[in-house]
Amino acid sequence: MIKQIANQLLKWEAWLNQRRYFHALRDTLTLLFPFVLIGAFINIFNQAIFHKNGFLAQIYHLSSWFPGFKSLMTYTTMLSATVNGVIAVVAAFTAANFAARALKRDNLLAGLTAAVSFCLLNFNYAAFTKQGQGASSQFLEQNLGSQGIFLALLVGLITGWLFNHLTFKPHSHQLIETRRHLLNRAQENWLPMTVTLVVFSLLSYGISFVSKNGLNGLFYSAFRSPFVNPGSVFLNIVSVTLLSNFFWVIGIIGPIDFSGNSSVSTVQNLEYALQHGSAWGAPNPITLHTVFDSFANVGGPGMTLALIIAILWRSHNADFRTVAKASWLPSLFNFNQPLLVGLPIMFSPILAIPFLLAPMASLLITWGALKLSFMPPVVYPVERTMPGFLVGWLGTGGDWRALLVSLINLAVATAIYLPFILLENRSMEGGRTDEA
Amino acid sequence: MKRNWWRWCLGLIVLIGVCWPAYTWSKANIKSLKTAGRTRMAPVIMVPGSSASQNRFDDLITELGKETPQQHSVLKLTVQTNGKIKYSGNIGRNDNQPFIIVAFANNKDGKANIDQQAVWLNDAFKDLVKTYKFNHFRALGHSNGGLIWTLFLERYLKQSPKVHIDRLMTIAAPFNMESTSTTAKTSMFNELYEYRTGLPNGLTAYSIAGTENYTSDGTVPYNSVNFGKYIFQDEIKHFTEITVTGANTAHSDLPQNKQIVSLIRQYLLDENVPSKLRKQNQQQLKN
Numbered sequence: 001m002i003k004q005i006a007n008q009l010l011k012w013e014a015w016l017n018q019r020r021y022f023h024a025l026r027d028t029l030t031l032l033f034p035f036v037l038i039g040a041f042i043n044i045f046n047q048a049i050f051h052k053n054g055f056l057a058q059i060y061h062l063s064s065w066f067p068g069f070k071s072l073m074t075y076t077t078m079l080s081a082t083v084n085g086v087i088a089v090v091a092a093f094t095a096a097n098f099a100a101r102a103l104k105r106d107n108l109l110a111g112l113t114a115a116v117s118f119c120l121l122n123f124n125y126a127a128f129t130k131q132g133q134g135a136s137s138q139f140l141e142q143n144l145g146s147q148g149i150f151l152a153l154l155v156g157l158i159t160g161w162l163f164n165h166l167t168f169k170p171h172s173h174q175l176i177e178t179r180r181h182l183l184n185r186a187q188e189n190w191l192p193m194t195v196t197l198v199v200f201s202l203l204s205y206g207i208s209f210v211s212k213n214g215l216n217g218l219f220y221s222a223f224r225s226p227f228v229n230p231g232s233v234f235l236n237i238v239s240v241t242l243l244s245n246f247f248w249v250i251g252i253i254g255p256i257d258f259s260g261n262s263s264v265s266t267v268q269n270l271e272y273a274l275q276h277g278s279a280w281g282a283p284n285p286i287t288l289h290t291v292f293d294s295f296a297n298v299g300g301p302g303m304t305l306a307l308i309i310a311i312l313w314r315s316h317n318a319d320f321r322t323v324a325k326a327s328w329l330p331s332l333f334n335f336n337q338p339l340l341v342g343l344p345i346m347f348s349p350i351l352a353i354p355f356l357l358a359p360m361a362s363l364l365i366t367w368g369a370l371k372l373s374f375m376p377p378v379v380y381p382v383e384r385t386m387p388g389f390l391v392g393w394l395g396t397g398g399d400w401r402a403l404l405v406s407l408i409n410l411a412v413a414t415a416i417y418l419p420f421i422l423l424e425n426r427s428m429e430g431g432r433t434d435e436a
Numbered sequence: 437m438k439r440n441w442w443r444w445c446l447g448l449i450v451l452i453g454v455c456w457p458a459y460t461w462s463k464a465n466i467k468s469l470k471t472a473g474r475t476r477m478a479p480v481i482m483v484p485g486s487s488a489s490q491n492r493f494d495d496l497i498t499e500l501g502k503e504t505p506q507q508h509s510v511l512k513l514t515v516q517t518n519g520k521i522k523y524s525g526n527i528g529r530n531d532n533q534p535f536i537i538v539a540f541a542n543n544k545d546g547k548a549n550i551d552q553q554a555v556w557l558n559d560a561f562k563d564l565v566k567t568y569k570f571n572h573f574r575a576l577g578h579s580n581g582g583l584i585w586t587l588f589l590e591r592y593l594k595q596s597p598k599v600h601i602d603r604l605m606t607i608a609a610p611f612n613m614e615s616t617s618t619t620a621k622t623s624m625f626n627e628l629y630e631y632r633t634g635l636p637n638g639l640t641a642y643s644i645a646g647t648e649n650y651t652s653d654g655t656v657p658y659n660s661v662n663f664g665k666y667i668f669q670d671e672i673k674h675f676t677e678i679t680v681t682g683a684n685t686a687h688s689d690l691p692q693n694k695q696i697v698s699l700i701r702q703y704l705l706d707e708n709v710p711s712k713l714r715k716q717n718q719q720q721l722k723n
Contacts, residue, residue, distance in 0.1 A: 059457040199678050264511065264523040274470050380466055390455070394462040403564075 010427045013349050021157050024098035025347055028153065031094050032087065033323070033342040036146075039084040040338045046076035048333045048385035055333065055385040085141060088148030092118035092156040099160020104170035106163065106206035109189050113161035117200040118152050119144075121215050125208040143216040146337060150251035151216050158247055159196050166192035219252065234286060234367050241292050248301050249345060249352045253337070263289060269379040279376035279396050285369055288378070294378040294395050295409055296362035298388030300336025302355040303362060305388060306413030307339065307421075314418060316425045319343075333385045350427070354420045358413035365409055375401040476601065478572040479527075479564075480508075480705065481536045481598060483557060485579025489542035490514050490524070490539035492578065495692040497535060500701065512537045513564075515556040521563055525693075533705070536564065545625045547613075550580055554587035558595065561588070565596050574704055575604045578691050581657065582609025582643070583624065586667065589639070590631035604641040605688050605704045610656045612663040625663055632667045639672040642703050646685040693723075 016022050038179045048054040063069050096114030101107040122140040143151070155177050167188055171417060206213065211218040247253075265284035273279045284290070299305025308331055311317075311324040323342035330338055345351045368377050378395030386394065389410055391400035472540075484492035490512040497510060509528040515521050515538065527534040538560045540553050563571075577585040585604060593601065613622040645661040646653035658679075668675040684693045695716070701707045702717050707718075 055458075059454070059461040061461075263441055263526045264567065267527075270469070271567055274466075380462065380469075386458075387454070390458060397468075398459055398462060425456055 004349075004427075006423050007143070009350055009353075010423065013427065016349070020102045021099055022097060022158065022347070024102060024160065025153060026344060028091060028095040028156065029341040029344040029346055030142070031098075032091055032099045033338065033344075035083065035087060035090060036341050037326055037330075039080070039087065039146075040327070040335040042076060042079045042083055043335050044330055044333050045072075045387075046080040050076050051385075053383050055383050055387070058383065060369040063132040085145045087146055088144050088152035089118055091149050092159075095153050095156025096159040096163070097156075097273065099157050100163045101193075102160075103164045105160075105167055106171040106185055106189050109185060109193065110160055110163040113163075113193050113196050114156045117159060117196055118148070118155045120200045121151065121155065121204045121207075122148070123204055123208075123214070126212060140214050140216070142293060143214055144210045146253045147220070148216050149253060151219065152174070153251060155200065159192075163198050164193040165191070166195060180314070220252075226303075234363075237286070237288055237291055238360065238363055240288065241363060242356060245301050245356050245359055246352075247290065248340065249347070249355060251346050253340075263287065265289070268383070272289070273379040273397070279379040279399070282377050282379050286367065290377040291363055291366050292359070292380075294382065294391045295366040295406060296359040297334060297391075298362075298413070299331040299404070300334045300339075300388075300412055301359070302345070303358040303388075303410070303417075304336040304339050304345075304355075304412035305331050306358055306410055307345075307351075307408075308416045309414045310417035313414075314425075315421045316430050320421075320424070332387050334388055350420055350424055354417045355430075358377050358416045361412050361416060364407040365412065366405060369401075369405045375399055375405055445500045471532060471699065477527075477534070477568060478569040478574065479531050479534050479565075479570060480554070480574045480576060481561075483538050483578070483584050484543075484577040485577075485581045486543055486545040488543060488578070488581075490537050492539065492597065493535070493537055493576075493691060496697065496700075499692050499694075499697045500705075507531075509534045510537070511535070512539070513560050514541055515560050516541045519559050521555065521560055522631055527568065535591045545580065547622075547627070550583050550624065551587065551627070553580075553584045554592065557584055557588045558592035561592075562596060565599055572601050574600065574602050576607070576700065576704060577605075577609060578607045579609060579687065582606030583611065583628065586611075586628055586635075587631070589636060590628070590634040593636065594634070601636055601639055603704055603706075604639060605644065605700065606642070606664070607644045607654045607696060608646050608653055608661060608687055609643060609664065610660040611667060612657075612660040614660065616651065616657040616659050618659050618662075625666075630669050632671050635668070635671045637672060640674040641668050641672055642676045642678060642699070643668070644678045644680060644699065645692070646680050646687065646690045646693070648681075648685050648694075653685055653687040653690065704709035 008100050030199050049062065050057045050069060051057055054062075057063055057069075066072075093111040093115040097107045097111035100110035106308070119139060122143045123134065124138055148230050171185070171186070171188070206220060207215050211221070213220070265287045266289045269279075269282040269284050269287075269290070272282045296303065299308065305328075308324045308328050311320045312328075313323055315324075320343060323339065327338040327342060331334070340346050343351060345355055370377055375392070376399055378392060380395050380397055382395040389406045390403075390408040391398065396402040474519075484490070484630050489615070497508070501507060502562060506527075509531045511523065511525045513521050513523055513536065527536075531606045538557055540556055542549065542552070548659065570636065575585050577583070585606065586609070589601065593599070593627050611628060612620075614623045615622050615625075643661060643664040645656075645658055647658055648654050650658075652658055661678070665675065665677065678699060680693060680695050680699075682695070684690075690696055698709065698713045699717055702714065
């Protein structure tokens, strides 16, 4: 029975990979991997080390003795804003490039058109209004980073599709470009270029009447609406987490990334704990923060640290091992984007299932431990970059039982990922025989 | 095998090198949190009028957010009829001037309801003070929200002796209810008048009236707003009445009226407004 399902899953994945545009999508993600990896390391420096609230900065009191802490803060913020800040534009370019290449169209022009189109969609119309003048940027910068990847991929694929269907003969590559050939390229591709630009510019202008933050903003407000107030009902927390992690799988990154320390229930918990000198009996033991942030987010959403452990332990897939070896350090500080695009987890049915299931198991275990009063809830402030398996321990003021629960969660999550890694081993061996 | 042994050793040393300082840091952090508390925060607490929900000020807040460089986080409370409080939204960690909106599940008009709503406001207020430990705040009330604030300041603020109000702004608050008379006093006014000595002496208050015509803003009579002077004058440090006329001065449009928004920015939020707005506001005062 399980074998059958496994085989079906493998077949489905293989079938999906043969779809032209799906293949282009996966290729895009893999090509983005080095950029995302560099971005993740920049994030470590920017958010965990050279940031007032960074985990390493706090525990080693870096800000007080590290020479040039402030300048490094500025420098790494600049790096993060640029490298991570325009990753979606790169994604749009790459997706169109691969999509057009599949049918041997002019992939370079397709890519450039897609990149421009994506920027079109993220124009800041507020810059025209009286108050916005001079105050803000011409573009909606926040949509050009990893937030925008889903839309960027979509724009890239649509552009690629338009190029595939609106040019009539395949593009001939020349090793050494001549001016005539370049001009020919323009002549052959003017139709899809114009159509793409017109379509997206009209779309962009139309959206501006509805949403101030562009199409992406519209997406996010729609996707975020279920997360506004999950309250303390466990079932709500579970469904919110499930939905959020599902969004990560399809490239909509972070509607609820880390709900953080600021919600009222968290502040109430903290006040209680400070007054009573202990986390026991806090008024809101079960919230998104005490259960999800603190225990189901080890290594980033989807308990991805467990995935790394599973891969390094049992995977025979050399690619997987390479990606895991490169990504374990960012994942310790809860940056898992390299894994999402490198393996990729995004748009991969085999990895998506444990990516969704593992946090569920953690939620359940944590909830049980809290309900049975095995451990106190997390009440003291914890930082986003705090290594996931330490959050429970430090957030309860050093309760060993919370650390134990974190470790159990990690072990269970690894056990959930493992069968899928073994399955992936099989598919790889199968794939090799196909190629031979 | 030997190499592996080294690796495990190194890993263990790194783990201890992280965990030990992390543990001491978290202990020290808890200690400093205990002693410090959060005293720099001075929220702006808004109370909507009758039949309005916690979302009443959304337009005002967007309007304020358009022009200010500083983003205010927004926390909304609705006090249920049994005194329980429902929260939504949150206050950003470094936000020293968040907006807090206190609404009531029973938001009906009438003196009995307003008296009860002032009690509920006190419940919400005490809960907020307990949670966020602020000792200064500013208040904004639209319509009956202004009456609820006044009652609260007169009778209940004393229950939180460590907390001081800096400024109060009421928008079209009918201190004499629906009465258009300049002499007849309603029971609501009598209550407000009776307890007026309880008002904090250091308070600075602004009462804004909107007028579509010479007598009212379509809902609240100008004369009723004008009764505020009998309550505040000579009881508090400063009391200013402002009348706004022109476009969008119907009662329910007032909170998002452009002129009132700029008055809020200058007088309630104490923002550094451009000199153009400052002049416009001053002209308002002369009228």
